[in-house]
Amino acid sequence: MKVLAINGSARKDGNTAIMVRAVFAELEKEGIETRLEQLHGTKFTGCTACYECFKRKDKRCAVKKDKINDLIELMVDADGIILASPTYFADVTAGLRAVIERSGMVARACDDMFARKVGAAVVTMRRGGGMQTFNSLNSFFFIGQMIVPGSSYWNMGFGREIGQVEGDQEGLKTMADLGRNMAWLMKKLQG
Numbered sequence: 244m245k246v247l248a249i250n251g252s253a254r255k256d257g258n259t260a261i262m263v264r265a266v267f268a269e270l271e272k273e274g275i276e277t278r279l280e281q282l283h284g285t286k287f288t289g290c291t292a293c294y295e296c297f298k299r300k301d302k303r304c305a306v307k308k309d310k311i312n313d314l315i316e317l318m319v320d321a322d323g324i325i326l327a328s329p330t331y332f333a334d335v336t337a338g339l340r341a342v343i344e345r346s347g348m349v350a351r352a353c354d355d356m357f358a359r360k361v362g363a364a365v366v367t368m369r370r371g372g373g374m375q376t377f378n379s380l381n382s383f384f385f386i387g388q389m390i391v392p393g394s395s396y397w398n399m400g401f402g403r404e405i406g407q408v409e410g411d412q413e414g415l416k417t418m419a420d421l422g423r424n425m426a427w428l429m430k431k432l433q434g
Contacts, residue, residue, distance in 0.1 A: 244429050245276045247317050248325035248365070251339025255283040258367040258408040259327045262400040262418050266325060266365065269422025275323075275429065280314060287311060287341035296352035304345045315346045319356060323429055324389070326380045327365035333372035335379050343383045350387050358388035361429050363421055369403040392428045394421035 248267070252259040260281060267277040287309050295305035302319060303312050318324055326343070328335040335343070350357045362384030366376045377397055384391050398421055400414035401407075408414060 244274075244322045244433065245278065245320065246270055246323035246325060246361075246425070246429075247321035248277070248279045248327055249314060249339065249342060250279060250281045250283075251326070251328040251336040251342070252281065252367075253283055253336065253338075254329075254405060255281050257329070257405045258400060258402045259329050259365065261406070261408050262365050262367055262414065263325060263327045265415050265418035266363070266422040266425070269419050270323075270426050273423075273426035273430070275426055278317065278321075280317065282336070282338040282342070285309065285338060287338050287345075289341045290344040290348050294352075296349045300353050302349060302353050302356060304349050306345065311342060311345050314342060315349055318346060321360065322433070323361040323363070323425055324357070324384075325363045325365055326383060328367075328376055328380065330366060330368035330372045330376045333375045335376050343379075347383055347387060355388050359432065360389050361425055361432065362387070362389035362391050363425055364398050365418065365421075366397075366399045367408060368399065368401060370401070373397070373399045390428065390432070392421065392424040394418075394424060
């Protein structure tokens with residue numbers, strides 16, 4: 244089994260990646276392969292509403308000037324998908340929003356190709372605005388007919404400077420619980 248995490252943070256290996264790796268630690272204990280794709284330094288455009296994906300149905304976006312098709316391919320291959328984002332003005336980052344729009348449209352065009360995969364959101368923030376970010380990520384999973392495990396609290400970590408989330412013990416516990424629940428669910432679904 245494989246889990247792909249897409250980190251929408253502008254900072255490579257920042258707080259959001261730290262929280263994702265806390266989830267990964269539990270998944271890896273259960274023998275699940277993990278892969279982290281970080282969007283830092285990349286520029287994506289959102290969906291252009293060309294609807295070529297509905298005409299071609301080839302599991303690819305018609306916009307080819309960036310690596311979103313590579314991400315879509317990894318998403319198709321994964322059994323579980325984690326979307327992770329810091330909170331920017333009470334929502335997901337622009338790069339991750341573009342991934343959501345374009346991969347989501349391609350998935351809908353191709354018979355909901357992410358349906359019944361396991362999906363989980365991971366959110367980091369300095370102080371507030373995280374619930375909207377969390378809800379935006381979960382909306383992607385729900386409209387795609389994905390299955391979302393819960394955790395012991397909302398899947399959030401608090402910290403601004405890189406590494407500050409490591410002091411958020413409740414956030415780290417929430418990520419560990421999420422990883423265990425995600426692994427359990429994936430095994431049940433495969434069973």
